[in-house]
Amino acid sequence: MKSLLRYAAAAAFFLCALASADINVGVTLSATGPAASLGIPEKNTFELIGSPMIGGQKVNFIVIDDKSDTTEAVKNTRKLISEDKVDVIIGSTVTPNSLAMRDVVAEAEVPMISLAASAQIINPADPKTKWVFKTPQNDSLMADAVAISMRANGVNTMGYIGFADAYGESWLGEIKRSAQTAGIKVVAEEKYNRNDPSVTGQVLKLLAAKPDAILIGGSGTPAATPEKELVARGYKGKIYQTHGVANSDFLRVVGADGNGTLLPAGPMLVYEQLPEGNAVKKSAAEYVTIYEGKYGPGSRTTFGGHAWDAYKLLQLAIPEALKKGQPGTKAFRAALRDALENSKEVAGANGVFNMNAGDHNGFDNRARVMVKIENGKWVLLK
């Protein structure tokens, strides 16, 4: 009887070991709270991915919500690592959360792929950022595109109005640097909150400085508020937005006032208009077709694309790591980190990744295009 129990226990242990041979991926996203408009398409993307087989192993994505809250994101990360024994963390949606999560993953030596924009998340390369990767384009890459486009349009002075949060601050810093390089003067900088009922004061102040172009550093529909106010006050210069507005809700809210607006964006937004042979066209089409197949035409957002790209990186890195260790072990996680760092020419929805020890994003100019809004449509600028 006793030996029977012992066998049963051994069998149970063996079964557990088999079950835990699944690869667990912990995902913490801002599906509610202020960043919900970014987090929801990311969550939708993981629902599309489901539990795929990669390298002969079943991969489980454990998705939890961090309510756009930094403390919550850190708590989620700890929980995913200690309770769910995940081999890699994806998230979070926003920069402050991702910055705070770095300490946790570095301490536990678990690789992490952030879906937030700021380059601060992966720079500078040090022991803390060694474990951290990110899929969205660095703000600097996008800011350079804006400055180049302004230069080409003969802009000499620009104004800036952006969110009074990490997103707006980061863009302000980057655009000041890019503008200086391009020889453009920033003559006014204003802040607003995404929930402000009115931005009249800020807009009047911007207009008083008479800039040739104005950049709005906001994301999603809140970025339409200053734009509508600028148009209502008769601003005649060029209006630029950031890639944060790239979803159909922005087009709906900004309406006719958005005509002629320029913005840098990930190529997936306009993949149909990309020339044949473009490196991203095929991989972007793959994602957008699946996504819009489920969530309806025009539902694509570049944010969902960042989540997809994290999956694409793992799809290639996991088989490499499996050669070096079993899922759930330290060796596997270290090998996974090395494999991610060695991602070469991985085509995702938003660009092509070429990572190395000094660059844990790995995007180049192929990850950005300039887009113009014409009659409620995104139009690729050639």
Next chain:
Amino acid sequence: MDFSIAALLTQDGITNGAIYALLALALVLVFAVTRVIFVPSGEFVTYGTLTLAALQLGKPPGTVGLLTGLALLAGAIELYAALRQREWRRLPTRLALYVVAPLLIAGAVRWLAPLSLAFPVQILLTIAIVTALGPLLYRIVYQPLAEASVLVLLIVSVAVHFAMLGLGLWFFGAEGSRTPAFTDASFRIGDMTISGQSALVVLFSLALIGALYLFFGRTLYGKALRATALNRVGARLVGVSPILAGSLTFTLAAMLCAVSGVLIGPITTVYYDSGFLVSLKGFVGAIIGGLVSYPAAAAGSLLVGLLESFSSFWASAFKEVIVFTLIIPVLLWRSLTTHHHEEEE
């Protein structure tokens, strides 16, 4: 800053101030009659705008589902209460008020939503839906707690706020909406252009405030509410039902918030979570009025609107700081000038 900029800022400030004033009135009204700090007032505002936006798209808004659910819940509570107390006489009236009326509104909206309705009809439907949520919320959440302390009521209000916030995200999604302007007209006084929209907002607010004044001054129900606000026990002794007073108060407050929501929709983009900040500014206005005086609350809200508008011009990064710091000198001044008497809890 020249005159034209100052004029524009003033106009913007007055428009926003008028909207805050409606919210401040709702807050003062609810607090005076039921001692509830009406934290979820902001959600009623956003529900107003977003319901209207959904109707514009020809979709039945999520609030209809909420209305149906709350009506059925309230009906179940009434039935249970009647069963326990074996008191059937009042049941038909209560069921008619809490179940039949909301279900009729919900049914009408479901039926009418896909038809492309005239804009004024959509506005009326919106106000009907959101207003009907008010008394149901009172029946389900606050009526069982009518005798609780102010602190308990505040905590419950915060809970209701979070529940409604989450439901808002579920109903309307994370992205914001705008509704079309009531009018594109604008007219000039001297050098100043006044947009018809701003003028309408101010006029609507003034008209509502006037209507409330008449209601409280001239009608029996209005006087009953005032009596309850002054002395709850005394009002009860002379036959004013506290349940009726609470229910009526929440209906009025919900209507004020719904109207604010409809008015604010064309001016700004409204998100599911916009309401809290707007209601907080109304709250600052109401605090200036000491949470008792309607005219002072309206004036305070106007001050908040103007301060916000001018500080967004001078120092946009510190706008909220400036607006909310206003509350400290006001509280200091109030605590120094008014006699303090603790209400027995």
